[in-house]
Amino acid sequence: MKPTTLGSHGLCLLMAAVALTGCGGGSDRGGQAQKAEVVEGGTFTLGLSSDPGSLDPQMSAGSSLFTVTQFAYDPLVGVDGDSGEILPALADSWQVDGTTVTLTLGDGITCADGTPLTAAGIADNINFVADPKNKSPFLGTFLPPGAKAEGDDATRVVTITLARPAPFVLNGLSGLPMVCPKGLADRSALKTATDGTGPYKLVEAAPGDHYTYARRDGYTWGPNGATTATKGLPATVVVKVVENETTAANLLLSGGLNAAAISGPDAERLAKTGLYAATTPALVGEQWYNQRAGRATADAKVRKALTQALDLGQLRKVFTSGRGTPATTLAANEPVACHGDSASGALPATDPQAAGALLDEAGWTKGADGRRAKGGKPLKLTLLYQNNVGSGGDAAAELAVQQWKAIGVEATARSQNETTLINNLFGAGDWDVSWVSVNVSTPDQLVPFLSGPAAPDGNNFAAISNPGYEAAVKKAMATQGAAGCRDWLAAESKLIAGADIVPFAANQVRMFGKGAEFQTPGQLVPTSIRMLAK
Template sequence: MNRREFLISASGLSLAAGVGVLSPPAHASQDELVLVLGSSSNGCPNYDPIRGTYLNLGAYLIYDRLIEMDADQSYHPHLAQSWENSPDGMSWSFTLRQGVKFHDGEPFNAHTIPWWISKYAGTENQFMVDAIDHVEIIDDHAFRFIMKRPEPNLIYYLANVFMGIPSPKSYDAVSNGYGVTEAVGTGPFKLESFVISQETVLVSNDDYAWPNPLSENQGPPSIKRLTLREIPDASTAFLELKTGGVGMLLGLPTEFLPQLQAEKSIKFRTLPGIGVTTIKFNVRKEPFTDIKIRQATALAVDQAAILKGVYNGIGTESHQFLIASLAESRVGKDFEIHYDAEKANHLLDEAGWVRGDDGVRHKAGAPLAVSLWTRGETEYKRIAEIVQAQLKAVGMAVD
């Protein structure tokens, strides 16, 4: 929408537009947990952070990163204890944590870094390291990135799940099959087994002594065996929780909120998310070639009604393109989009679209008719139905 996009923030919805719920099954021991991933995390094809394009929670637990990012977008040291950018942005110097080992017993140190960065060449994730010319090793626990050009997003990339660091020995031994039968990092959990689209079984790394600084547990995992199950149907997953088949769900759709509130034995939390739901225009196709039509459409959409009708009131409105947790989202009021049907109607009038007896606007004998495409999930269909009614109210026919 040319930066004037209709946005519904997923902030407040746990992971994928939903809530995370926890209910320890009576038969489970305290050191074992079965967790059901949210539907948006299903179908992960492998645990290869370098070549992968789709990873789930397991990747965060198998691999560590040089840097960790908090929910407020602040950065914290992890495998890298400190870092410094040169004034001209053409080099980054890092000091590494000592004593870190991969699950296969191999040491993690500065000599790992050149190998790791080189592996991104030719992959879909290459853009994250494109600005790095080469790696200069200072000593066993310090290195420097020499840059081709300044890269303001480098720290953000280094905190990304796709920059988890695998063991060079294991990665090269398995080659193209890596991430399915074997996935070896320095993280708090080791991969025991993985069946695509069914489940991942992880076991604790009892030697883990370099925890994520954001973790309350600063030692090895207290959970010794963690099973990540994939149950695409939310109703089936919720029934499994109620009957004790699983201990935790992530990303349950908010339509289940009334049932959750009625189940006193189930604890649930809503957590800040990092995504937005958007409607995008094809600005090369009439009528959206006219900026007034785009502006009117954005103003005609009542996000509060969608939050109430689709998400049971969980979430926040987003009045510009960035999620609320980013400092850059604090923009002037003139750049925000708020629901204003009166202004939307005024813009459509200015654009020459006249409302007919059927309620639909016309111009030069043609109706103001548009198509709204959406995803197949119930959540998105319900959003589309609400948007269809809201646009109809200002004289747009939507199919």
């Protein structure tokens, strides 16, 4: 197959509470943006709510890293944001035959240092991610476990052999960035530098403050045939770390930023000014419980009680400042692979009295002061959430704390920046409840986060073990593509009913722009940026 048009890749694994995460967004041309002329040689300044940390594109699932990765790296294939059709990127043709995937690379593709892209180099990328010893979070998410790759430089063909059939293998490859040979040979250099085939190259890194990218000459293999010779494409991109959403909104209005994703009440303030906005659907509210041994939330009765104590509709309204809608599936990015509703029938109704009874059954009884304890140990919980959710997120966290307090649970809400939060979830594990959304468009990409080895040995940061989910997944994996969606949705429902995960809000996240326009089907697409005349 060899399609003639290319949309940007549509799969995004983004660990963030309210990040720009969906795939297949639209735009709202407000103000005078639609009438402005594009200008040459400009500088595009993007506000990012968290520092990405190490810039190695294959070693973190954080949304901040995923955002900056798009500037310097390309995937093998793309996915059309509307139709879900697999489209060319580094590979211009492909074939899937059972457990064998073959991809033929396009001509003339080079790394930023001028080195030609080779099939052997692509195979090295795949084999690195496939090796469990390397602990890439993309293994099992964008690349099926057990995959092995070989590359033939003479024919430019990469052959991937799978351990078993994978229902959405090409969709996964669309989210896997490819690193060039020097970066593969010295991965430590990738922490503060880039080595990819993308349209930009990192020229300055000031961690915690900004990252500067310079446009490459001769880039001709971008989405939809995009090149870096396109008029209006910025010559320089500055990614500036701005953790406070109100500060980012003010910088947009003053011209200090050209783009930033804003989700809280500041979004309405910006919308009223007529700023350009690219919209992206996202699952923004997902509650997880730490099920490691020794945690109170390892007990299913405690998890179900904490879920029943919450008024999820009220929580959604506060969290999204009234703009959110109920979540329906866990893999909700456009283009959605499996349509349906795995959530509403599995989520429990709000019932504080029943929640209290469950805690009693679990041995957490109320004392004279109204607080619950077990064996002399008080029931104290820590709720972690990301610091870029605005005042609505802060208010929602306090609401949850109050509703848990009403059933005798003492909870503390703490906001953290994305890097700190991810390190805590995947490393220290010092948390009880977290609000963090894993946004993907195919349900198989969620499997390593919802089952298997617990972090830090795997991606299962909540240490979930749900035999019903695992059995349903096994059945679903045996069927190619959307034909298995009924089983995938059934698997999700088992998790939700077991209070392993609580999806409570979906929303349209907006990236606002001033002095520039762009597209955000999944992430900000670098080759879509157009600098506008003042």
